[in-house]
Amino acid sequence: MTVKSIRLFTDNPLQLLLGGQLNDIEVAYRTYGRLNAEKSNAVLICHALTGDAEPFFEPDQQKGGENSGENSGENKGWWQNFMGAGLALDTDRYFFVCSNVLGGCKGTTGPSSINPATNKPYGSQFPAITVQDIIKVEKALLDELQIPHLQAVIGGSFGGMQATQWAVDYPDFVDSVINLCSSLYFSAEAIGFNHVMRQAIIADPNFNRGDYYDGQPPEQGLSVARMLGMLTYRTDIQLNKAFGRVQKQVPDYFGDYFQVESYLSYQGRKFLDRFDANSYLHLTRALDLYDPAMNYHNDLKQALSRIKARYILVAVANDQLFKAVDMRKSKTLLEENGVKLEYHEFNSDFGHDAFLVEYDFFEPMIRKGLEERRANS
Secondary structure, three states, X not given: OOOEEEEEOOOXXXXXXXXXXXXXXXXXXXXXXXXXXXXXXXXXXXXXXXXXXXXXXXXXXXXXXXXOOOOOOOOOOOOOOOEEOXXXXXXXXOEEEEEXXXXXXXXXXXXXXXXXXXXXXXXXXXXXXXXXXXXXXXXXXXXXXXXXXXXXEEEEOHHHHHHXXXXXXXXXXXXXXXXXXXXXXXXXXXXXXXXXXXXXXXXXXXXXXXXXXXXXXXXXXXXHHHHHHHHHHOOHHHHHHHOOOOEOOOOOOOOOOEHHHHHHHHHHHHHOOOOOHHHHHXXXXXXXXXXXXXXXXXXXXXXXXXXXXXXXXXXXXXXXXXXXXXXXXXXXXXXXXXXXXXXXXXXXXXXXXXXXXXXXXXXXXXXXXXXXXXXXX
């Protein structure tokens, strides 16, 4: 089964939280498993920052190249090892839906899409979007698919923020939230990393204020942004184990002198084949801006007290992007506002990337988050 596409908001435009609107929104999505007769086994998967609608490639759909959020192997979906018959995301038991987010570049309307008003790519004219806007589009997709209820919403990193907002905005629609490695707010340091990444893109001479689709894209800036991002997804322990201070056989004095530099350069180049610079700008800013209370008079208590879902929060103690101190603060805020919370924390050399690769750690928590709500719903 390949990625499907559907057009939404054709009659009434999507009103965006920060102003402006979008209509005729194309949404790329995939489904896995079978929806039961009661329509009670649907699970929404929310992907990470640079992910897409394909967390899992079936054997006849294997393809080359990276296709992940923060990390993946070759010829795999970004959650390939987690999904399948009998696995944590059990396709024999549940019906999974995953869509590319609004603002992305993998089939859903984003800055590189054609603006129906001009018949040219949106580019600099694409409006500011928030996590709240993203889940409105996801909700419209589920309505179109005639899914009346979600047994669970699961996501890691940027996907975890979406999962949280689902429980806030649609408290009666969601039974369970499984949030992997995502706090309620992005820290000042993390916002700072995103700022530097965006400035690398904006400073690229090919950026042209975002209207670069008729010419050369800002590849150098996007590549540098990706390299910095990769350093926040891993840990110093993992990088030392993988590369240490090993030099290249033919070092470039101001270029790839050490193997770790060569690795980062490779990741930067590889990213250019699958992502758009404008999407990176918009989605990182949506990540920075995320606040569960944005649409509730900036009253966090009002927002979080709306949550009725069981909530599982999983943190990686040495995550260098969503740090343990912020995850623990999120735990406290959720508990103080009456959320039925289960919190887990562990160490991983992979740091933030752990939620994509550490199956043995995450499997029991994912399975429990799905099974318990299934028994109690």
